[in-house]
Amino acid sequence: MALITLRQLLDHAAEYSYGVPAFNINNMEQGLAIMEAAKAVDAPVIIQASRGARSYANDIMLAKMIEALAAIYPDIPLCMHQDHGNNEATCMTAIRHGFTSVMMDGSLEGDAKTPASYEYNVEISERVARMAHWVGASVEGELGVLGSLETGEGEAEDGHGAVGKLDHSMLLTDPDQAVDFVKKTQVDALAIACGTSHGAYKFSRKPDGEILAMSVIEAIHKKLPNTHLVMHGSSSVPQDLQDIINEFGGAMPQTFGVPVEEIVRGIKMGVRKVNIDTDCRMAMTGQFRRIAEQNKAEFDPRKFLKPAMDAMRDLCKARLEAFGTAGHASKIKVIPMDDMAKRYASGSLAPKTN
Ligand SMILES: [Zn+2]
Numbered sequence: 001m002a003l004i005t006l007r008q009l010l011d012h013a014a015e016y017s018y019g020v021p022a023f024n025i026n027n028m029e030q031g032l033a034i035m036e037a038a039k040a041v042d043a044p045v046i047i048q049a050s051r052g053a054r055s056y057a058n059d060i061m062l063a064k065m066i067e068a069l070a071a072i073y074p075d076i077p078l079c080m081h082q083d084h085g086n087n088e089a090t091c092m093t094a095i096r097h098g099f100t101s102v103m104m105d106g107s108l109e110g111d112a113k114t115p116a117s118y119e120y121n122v123e124i125s126e127r128v129a130r131m132a133h134w135v136g137a138s139v140e141g142e143l144g145v146l147g148s149l150e151t152g153e154g155e156a157e158d159g160h161g162a163v164g165k166l167d168h169s170m171l172l173t174d175p176d177q178a179v180d181f182v183k184k185t186q187v188d189a190l191a192i193a194c195g196t197s198h199g200a201y202k203f204s205r206k207p208d209g210e211i212l213a214m215s216v217i218e219a220i221h222k223k224l225p226n227t228h229l230v231m232h233g234s235s236s237v238p239q240d241l242q243d244i245i246n247e248f249g250g251a252m253p254q255t256f257g258v259p260v261e262e263i264v265r266g267i268k269m270g271v272r273k274v275n276i277d278t279d280c281r282m283a284m285t286g287q288f289r290r291i292a293e294q295n296k297a298e299f300d301p302r303k304f305l306k307p308a309m310d311a312m313r314d315l316c317k318a319r320l321e322a323f324g325t326a327g328h329a330s331k332i333k334v335i336p337m338d339d340m341a342k343r344y345a346s347g348s349l350a351p352k353t354n
Pocket residue numbers: 084198232233275
């Protein structure tokens with residue numbers, strides 16, 4: 001059993017200058033694909049479940065699945081993370097079901113749609129961090145609202161995302177405010193807004209500094225060199241995956257994601273967790289379409305799912321290699337959550353903000 005907390009994993013990533021992709025799951029096949037990739041390249045992994053995933057799969061199913069994945073792959077440090085928790089209850093029930101880490105996204109109110117005030121965000125994130133740390137679990141906060149700098153809109157995914165036009169200043173995290181936020185909330189990792197958005201339709205052209213503000217990451221890292229930064233909406237939406245879907249009967253309009261080389265640049269500037277969901281979905285769905293088109297007599301779901309898992313495994317493997325995560329699993333000695341709780345209580349894990 002090698003369930004690791006986000007805090008320990010990202011501390012290790014910072015020490016050895018690498019990033020860790022966080023892949024979303026809803027089902028067994030995605031979980032197996034991620035773990036196969038991790039095993040192939042000796043990488044630790046972050047698996048995350050959104051509220052949408054929890055209602056799709058059921059909490060007990062997810063909890064048992066994580067337990068099973070940890071048992072099947074005992075040598076792979078596995079962090080189980082709640083993606084975009086909208087309130088205290090979402091975060092606490094995740095921990096109760098065996099998650100080692102939660103995101104309290106207080107950039108939006110509890111409805112997961114309305115942009116929240118800074119005061120609201122600080123208050124709820126601080127409260128969740130305090131409760132989670134009592135049991136040794138880690139907390140990711142978010143400052144700034146995710147959305148496109150091209151359209152000024154957020155992208156709702158799994159029922160989560162800002163609705164309506166957003167002011168440019170909300171779409172870019174303010175570095176000074178970030179320092180204040182980490183100080184007040186004591187979060188272990190900070191998700192920042194820099195022009196990325198959820199889903200496949202992030203950019204209408206290959207992004208430049210106008211629409212993907214890597215400079216914001218650099219500025220935050222300068223002020224908060226010891227804080228683990230998180231990039232959301234960081235699928236690359238590779239052209240070959242778009243092509244496979246469209247070649248076999250799909251109709252995805254041309255779109256652009258976050259180039260892998262930009263993420264690698266971000267990792268050099270303190271990004272430690274990189275959220276990827278769309279790419280995994282596209283890798284699988286492309287194979288469903290291909291099999292359906294090429295073998296119209298096929299009716300065994302496994303004949304669709306096996307190539308889909310293989311495609312997702314290859315995608316995950318490529319990201320683990322590109323982000324430098326590969327080769328680190330065997331170097332990590334997992335600290336149990338109870339020990340992490342003691343370290344929080346002693347103050348030794350308090351964020352260094354100056
Ligand atoms: Zn996100």
